[in-house]
Amino acid sequence: MSRTTRYLLLGLILLVGGYLAYWLYAGRLAGFSQTYYLPRYSTAVYALDGNAQISQEFEADYPGLHRIDLFFQHQVDSETASIIFHLKNSCTTEDTLATIEVDYKTIVNNQPQSFSFPPLDNSAGHRYCFIVTSQSPQPPASMGIYSSYVDVYPAGQADYQVNTSAAAETETPTLARPYHIWLPMIQRSSKAVETFDIGFNLYYDGPVETTLQTLLAKLAAHKPFPFGRAGFYIGLTVLYLIVFGLLFRVVSRLNQGPKL
Amino acid sequence: MFRDNDKILALLIGLVVIRGLLYIAIVPPWLAPDEPAHFEAIRLIGQEGLQPTEAVYLTTPMHPDMHASFQAFQIWQLSRLAPPQDPLDPSRPVSDRFINYYPPTSTGSLIIAGNYPLVYHRLMAPLSALMKNLPLISQVYILRLASLLFTTLTVSLGWFLTRTIFPTRIVHAVGMTTFLVFLPMHLHVDTAINSDVLVVLWVSLYFFGLAKIFCDGLSIIRLLVTALALGLAIMTKPTALFIMPTTLVALIVYLARRFYWKPLWLAGSLVMIASATFIGSILLFQLGEGGRAISTLELTLDQPAPVGNYFSPTAMAVYLHTIRWGFLSFWGLFGWANIPVLTTGLRAVWLICIIIGLGMLLFIGQHLLQFGRRPRTLTSNQQDILLVLLFSLIFALISVYTPIIATQSVRWGPPSRYFFPALLPFSLYFFLGYQQLIPARFYQLTLPIWLTAFFLYDAYALGFVLIPYIYG
Numbered sequence: 001m002s003r004t005t006r007y008l009l010l011g012l013i014l015l016v017g018g019y020l021a022y023w024l025y026a027g028r029l030a031g032f033s034q035t036y037y038l039p040r041y042s043t044a045v046y047a048l049d050g051n052a053q054i055s056q057e058f059e060a061d062y063p064g065l066h067r068i069d070l071f072f073q074h075q076v077d078s079e080t081a082s083i084i085f086h087l088k089n090s091c092t093t094e095d096t097l098a099t100i101e102v103d104y105k106t107i108v109n110n111q112p113q114s115f116s117f118p119p120l121d122n123s124a125g126h127r128y129c130f131i132v133t134s135q136s137p138q139p140p141a142s143m144g145i146y147s148s149y150v151d152v153y154p155a156g157q158a159d160y161q162v163n164t165s166a167a168a169e170t171e172t173p174t175l176a177r178p179y180h181i182w183l184p185m186i187q188r189s190s191k192a193v194e195t196f197d198i199g200f201n202l203y204y205d206g207p208v209e210t211t212l213q214t215l216l217a218k219l220a221a222h223k224p225f226p227f228g229r230a231g232f233y234i235g236l237t238v239l240y241l242i243v244f245g246l247l248f249r250v251v252s253r254l255n256q257g258p259k260l
Numbered sequence: 261m262f263r264d265n266d267k268i269l270a271l272l273i274g275l276v277v278i279r280g281l282l283y284i285a286i287v288p289p290w291l292a293p294d295e296p297a298h299f300e301a302i303r304l305i306g307q308e309g310l311q312p313t314e315a316v317y318l319t320t321p322m323h324p325d326m327h328a329s330f331q332a333f334q335i336w337q338l339s340r341l342a343p344p345q346d347p348l349d350p351s352r353p354v355s356d357r358f359i360n361y362y363p364p365t366s367t368g369s370l371i372i373a374g375n376y377p378l379v380y381h382r383l384m385a386p387l388s389a390l391m392k393n394l395p396l397i398s399q400v401y402i403l404r405l406a407s408l409l410f411t412t413l414t415v416s417l418g419w420f421l422t423r424t425i426f427p428t429r430i431v432h433a434v435g436m437t438t439f440l441v442f443l444p445m446h447l448h449v450d451t452a453i454n455s456d457v458l459v460v461l462w463v464s465l466y467f468f469g470l471a472k473i474f475c476d477g478l479s480i481i482r483l484l485v486t487a488l489a490l491g492l493a494i495m496t497k498p499t500a501l502f503i504m505p506t507t508l509v510a511l512i513v514y515l516a517r518r519f520y521w522k523p524l525w526l527a528g529s530l531v532m533i534a535s536a537t538f539i540g541s542i543l544l545f546q547l548g549e550g551g552r553a554i555s556t557l558e559l560t561l562d563q564p565a566p567v568g569n570y571f572s573p574t575a576m577a578v579y580l581h582t583i584r585w586g587f588l589s590f591w592g593l594f595g596w597a598n599i600p601v602l603t604t605g606l607r608a609v610w611l612i613c614i615i616i617g618l619g620m621l622l623f624i625g626q627h628l629l630q631f632g633r634r635p636r637t638l639t640s641n642q643q644d645i646l647l648v649l650l651f652s653l654i655f656a657l658i659s660v661y662t663p664i665i666a667t668q669s670v671r672w673g674p675p676s677r678y679f680f681p682a683l684l685p686f687s688l689y690f691f692l693g694y695q696q697l698i699p700a701r702f703y704q705l706t707l708p709i710w711l712t713a714f715f716l717y718d719a720y721a722l723g724f725v726l727i728p729y730i731y732g
Contacts, residue, residue: 032732062732151350152343154331218731219286222332224398227285236285240278244715247271251707254264256431259703260627260637260695 028119029211032062032204044149044196045073048083048134049142050163055091055131056198057156062214064206065123068130069112071146071199077104078141084133085115091129091159101135104143112201119205124214127156130200146199153197160196268434269419276415276441279718280408283447286726288333289400291595292452293677294369296326299400299453300358301371301381306388311373312381317359325396327353327361338730339596341365366596379496380455400453407457411450414457415440417464418684424471425645425688435691435710440683442714444592444601444721449677456677459500462493463681466503467649470510474645499678502655505537509651513644530651538658545666575668582664582674587613590676592721597675599729601721620693624650649685656682 046054072083087098098117107113115130134143147158204211216230226232290296300322301312310316327345330336336343344365346352353361363370371381384403391399418440422433440446450457469486476482490507493500509530516526569575585593591609592601602609625631627638628646638646660674679686691710698706 032728034732150342150347152337154350215727215731219727222329222397223285224395224401227401233285236278236282240275240282243271243274243278247268247275248708248711250264250268250271251434251711254268254430254434254707256704256706257429259698259700260429260623260692 024208024212027208028064028205029208030064030203030205032206032211032215034061034202044147045075045144046147046160047075047142047144047163048132049076049140050165051133052161052163053131053133054145054147054158054160054198055129056153056158056200057091057127057129058153058200058202059125059127059155060120060123060202060204061125061218062204062206063121063124063210064119064204065128065202066119066205067114067116067203069114069201069203070132071110072107072113073109073144073146074104074107075142075144076140078136078138079105080138081134081136081141081143083107083113083143084135086131086133087115087117088129088131090127091131097128104141107143110146121206121210123204123206124210129156132198148196148199151195151197156197158196158198265423265430268430269416272419272434272437272441273412273416276412276447277408279441279447280411280451282722283451284401284404284408286722286730287448287452287594288335288338288730289397290330290333290335291338291730293449293454293596293675295400295453296358296362296366297369297371298381298455299403300362301378302384302388302403302453303399305378305381306385307392312371312378313373314359314370317370317372318357320358321356322358322361323396324356326358327351329396336365339366339598377455377495377497379492380458383458384453403453404451407453408451410457410461411447414450414461414464414684417461417468418687421464421468421471421684422688424468424475425642427475431695431707432688432691434707435695436684436688438707438711438714439687439691442718443683443687444718445590445594445676446680446683448594449680454677455497456499456680459493459497460680460683462489462496463500463503464684465489466493467652467684470648471645474510474514474648475641493681497681499659500681502652502659502682505533505655506648506652508533509655510648513648517640517644530647534651534654534658537655538662541658541662542666545663570665570668578664578668578670579661582661582670585670586660586674586676586679590679592725593675594721594726594729599726601725615697616690616693618693619696620689622696623689623692626696649688653682653685653689656686 046052048054068085068087070085081104083102083104085098085100085102086096088096097120098115100115100117102113102115120126132145134141147160151157216233219233220228220230222228290299303323304310304312304316304320308320310320328351331343331345331351342365343350344354344361346354355361359370371378384406387403387406388399391402394402415437419433419437422436423430426432450460466486466489469482469489472482473479473486490503493503512526512529512533515521516529587610588600588602588606589597593599594601628643628650630636656679660678664670664674694710695706698709
């Protein structure tokens with residue numbers, strides 16, 4: 001290897017190393033998300049009309065929670081109607097972390113509808129609640145939200161309050177027929193109907209350092225020694241890079257002989 | 261001081277162990293293909309002293325911690341399936357019988373004695389018996405470590421196979437073994453609890469024995485080892501059946517060289533064997549239970565299943581779908597075949613593979629068949645064993661795809677792991693094809709580019725697909 005190549009390589013390593021160090025301490029790590037919307041789970045549609053509301057408790061696993069996707073189905077459309085989304089620390093508190101309004105007309109059936117807000121940097125391990133209602137100056141208007149009939153999300157549950165306004169008809173959960181046939185194993189019971197979950201996806205964009213710490217803790221959770229230690233993953237990764245580097249070095253210097 | 265040979269082999273073995281541990285650690289228990297079914301069969305034999313028959317599955321409770329461990333690792337959620345839990349008490353399973361818990365929800369199959377060869381399960385049963393008192397999850401990880409041991413032996417055999425064929429060219433051994441070490445699906449499947457890992461090892465030993473016979477000469481020991489590996493492989497899993505016609509080809513090629521057959525005679529014989537294998541394989545699936553009947557020695561002939569036109573648009577759509585699915589599952593379809601690596605870049609990988617495939621054709625034409633090339637670049641022994649390996653690849657493809665042609669159904673998949681027993685010849689030819697594409701001027705960069713490409717691809721699979729999907 002010539003001297004110039006060596007210096008170039010050294011410069012490249014320094015640049016990459018510097019960027020990684022900056023990224024680790026000052027950057028943010030997007031790309032982590034948790035999917036709780038599954039077609040096979042989301043077999044019920046709860047109607048949001050009048051003063052009906054639906055809420056879901058959940059626990060964020062990573063820092064930097066900044067987006068929640070929900071899934072809707074148009075029922076009775078109205079030009080002026082909208083969906084109101086509130087994010088709170090708990091379903092019973094008055095304080096709201098974020099409030100987002102989305103017009104009915106921007107919602108596409110069964111496509112993820114994003115509700116984005118500034119990242120909550122210490123969201124890892126915290127419990128939250130989102131409440132969704134419908135608002136319409138000219139009733140009737142109704143939007144359905146996809147949910148399950150059973151407890152599919154263990155870290156929290158949903159709660160549905162039916163429309164009690166005078167003009168409203170009592171809505172019961174209706175089936176989203178395309179997915180109904182995929183649930184042969186689930187037996188409905190009175191208790192099962194009470195415990196259900198909304199289909200939702202969570203998205204994170206948190207500080208790199210705390211995100212990686214959370215990731216390591218999740219990697220190690222429930223596993224036996226040594227797989228249950230966060231240090232095992234760091235050590236193995238470092239060892240992997242060292243052995244790969246050594247192999248690369250040996251192979252680069254290998255005299256490969258004439259081409260076959 | 262170590263020579264380059266020992267140094268590189270030690271580093272490659274070190275890498276496969278480290279990478280195997282990484283895959284074992286990252287992929288949660290039960291999330292590898294059919295892992296729960298294989299584990300339960302081993303547990304029944306080793307810990308309960310029972311043969312895994314349907315009656316036993318119906319009467320014997322599964323391990324009491326199985327549902328809790330599925331819940332702890334969110335296996336049903338990761339697999340996008342509704343958890344088979346008691347509607348009134350989610351901490352309890354819908355049934356404590358494995359037959360009512362796992363297969364109905366996952367569409368996974370049970371390992372049933374009589375229908376399935378149990379060589380792998382019987383081999384692992386004593387280990388399972390020894391760990392009876394350990395927590396369930398520890399048992400899973402110890403069985404996975406045993407798989408890693410088998411995979412390390414496979415990689416070592418791959419190295420020695422190539423060193424036997426190309427004793428003066430270390431570059432081929434490095435290139436081929438690197439493929440085995442870095443292919444993400446190989447590490448994913450073959451570090452899990454699955455009979456695939458053992459069959460890949462036996463078939464690798466078989467190929468190594470063949471290479472020794474062709475390149476270093478026939479001996480009783482080599483013949484015995486090769487025959488033993490052949491028998492064990494066939495008994496372990498039907499996916500190894502392709503080595504039966506491969507053995508016939510090896511015999512023909514050996515005799516042709518020994519008795520100076522005319523090239524046309526040899527070519528005619530090989531084409532006849534390939535055609536007979538293709539038609540025979542289709543008939544095997546139309547008249548019986550396919551290769552499984554041969555592995556379990558319970559061959560019964562039925563009325564041929566009615567199939568439509570083999571060339572109809574529907575049939576073509578089925579073939580195309582299975583080719584696409586097989587390709588995807590070879591390059592990365594993790595978990596219960598529901599975590600794809602390539603959602604957007606699939607066309608680029610197709611393109612690269614097609615170009616390397618052209619390189620393979622170039623190698624076969626120029627070096628193996630010596631079209632328009634004088635002097636010869638390969639010895640007769642090298643030509644013979646490479647020809648045998650090439651036919652083994654053809655037979656492996658036949659064995660994977662003829663069930664689909666025969667039944668015109670996608671129920672056979674085929675997942676790429678059915679092709680993994682042919683991984684040694686495939687990786688060697690894939691590297692030879694790639695090597696043909698590198699201009700002589702840049703030949704020194706052949707291995708660094710190869711190594712870097714695989715490292716980056718694997719890093720992408722782990723860092724941008726598997727980890728965010730499972731732990732995101």
